[in-house]
Amino acid sequence: MLLDYHTHTHYCNHATGTMASYVETALARGIREMGFADHAPFMPQPWMKLAATFEEYEQYVSDVLRLRQEYPEMTLRLGCECDWVEGKEKEIETFLAAYPHDYVYGSLHFVRGFAYDMQEGIPGYQGRDLNQLWHDYFDDLARMAETKLFDILSHPDLIRKFAYQAPGDPKRFYEKTVPRIAAAGMAIEVNASGLFHFTQGPYPTLDFLRMARQAGIPLVYGSDSHAPEHVGCCAAVCQALAAEAGYTAWTRFAGRRRAGELAFG
Ligand SMILES: [Zn+2]
Ligand SMILES: [Zn+2]
Numbered sequence: 375m376l377l378d379y380h381t382h383t384h385y386c387n388h389a390t391g392t393m394a395s396y397v398e399t400a401l402a403r404g405i406r407e408m409g410f411a412d413h414a415p416f417m418p419q420p421w422m423k424l425a426a427t428f429e430e431y432e433q434y435v436s437d438v439l440r441l442r443q444e445y446p447e448m449t450l451r452l453g454c455e456c457d458w459v460e461g462k463e464k465e466i467e468t469f470l471a472a473y474p475h476d477y478v479y480g481s482l483h484f485v486r487g488f489a490y491d492m493q494e495g496i497p498g499y500q501g502r503d504l505n506q507l508w509h510d511y512f513d514d515l516a517r518m519a520e521t522k523l524f525d526i527l528s529h530p531d532l533i534r535k536f537a538y539q540a541p542g543d544p545k546r547f548y549e550k551t552v553p554r555i556a557a558a559g560m561a562i563e564v565n566a567s568g569l570f571h572f573t574q575g576p577y578p579t580l581d582f583l584r585m586a587r588q589a590g591i592p593l594v595y596g597s598d599s600h601a602p603e604h605v606g607c608c609a610a611v612c613q614a615l616a617a618e619a620g621y622t623a624w625t626r627f628a629g630r631r632r633a634g635e636l637a638f639g
Pocket of ligand 2: 456528
C-alpha cells in the first residue's frame with residue numbers, strides 16, 4: 375500500500391490538523407502518493423457548513439500546489455470530493471474545470487433530500503421504507519455516474535452507515551447499479567471509514583467489489599481521513615478485501631485521467 379486518495383483538510387470545518395501534517399504522516403507510513411480530496415462547495419442547505427466556501431476552496435487549491443513543491447518526495451495529487459446536487463450540474467462542471475484537479479470524487483451524502491449519513495438524519499429513518507430508500511440510493515448513484523461529472527465514486531455503499539439495511543440480499547441493488555457505473559466509465563473507491571461505523575467493514579461490500587471487478591471498474595483506496603493520524607488507515611484490510619474480489623492493483627489518476635496502476639504490495 376503506497377497510495378491514499380481521500381484525505382480532508384480544515385477547510386471543510388470538520389477535519390483537524392494542518393495539511394502539512396497529513397503529508398508528513400503519509401510519508402512516515404511509507405505512502406509515496408497521496409491526494410487531498412476536500413469537500414467542494416456543493417451541498418444542499420443547511421449542510422454547506424460541511425464544505426469549504428468558494429473562497430476557501432481557492433486557498434485549498436493553492437495550499438495543495440504549494441505543498442507539492444515543499445514535499446517533492448511525495449506525489450501529491452489535487453483531488454476533490456464533490457456532492458452531486460441535482461440541478462447544479464452546469465455550475466459543478468464549471469467549478470471543477472477551473473482548477474487543475476487530478477481526480478474528482480462524486481459523492482452522494484443525501485438521497486433526495488434525506489441526510490441519511492448524518493447523525494442529525496437518524497430520526498428520519500423512523501417509519502421509512504428501507505427498500506425504497508435503498509432503491510433510490512443505488513439508482514441515484516448510477517444517475518450521478520451518468521452525469522459524467524466525476525471520476526471516482528466515493529464510499530459506494532455509504533447507505534449502510536447506520537445499519538438500516540433493506541431486507542434481503544442487497545445484491546439485487548448492485549446488479550442494477552454496477553453495470554451503469556461501468557458504462558459511464560467511472561472508477562470506484564474502497565473506503566476505510568466504514569470500519570469505524572456500524573458497518574464494521576470498508577465500503578463497499580465484497581459482493582459489490584466482486585461485481586465491480588467483473589465489470590472492469592477501476593479501483594482506488596481512500597482512508598477518508600479527517601485527522602492526520604488516519605492517513606493510510608486500515609489500508610491492509612481494504613487491500614485484502616479488494617484482492618479477495620479479484621483486484622490486483624490500485625488505479626492512479628493525474629489531470630483527471632487514469633495514469634497507470636500501482637500493484638498491490
Ligand atoms: Zn467529511
Ligand atoms: Zn464522503
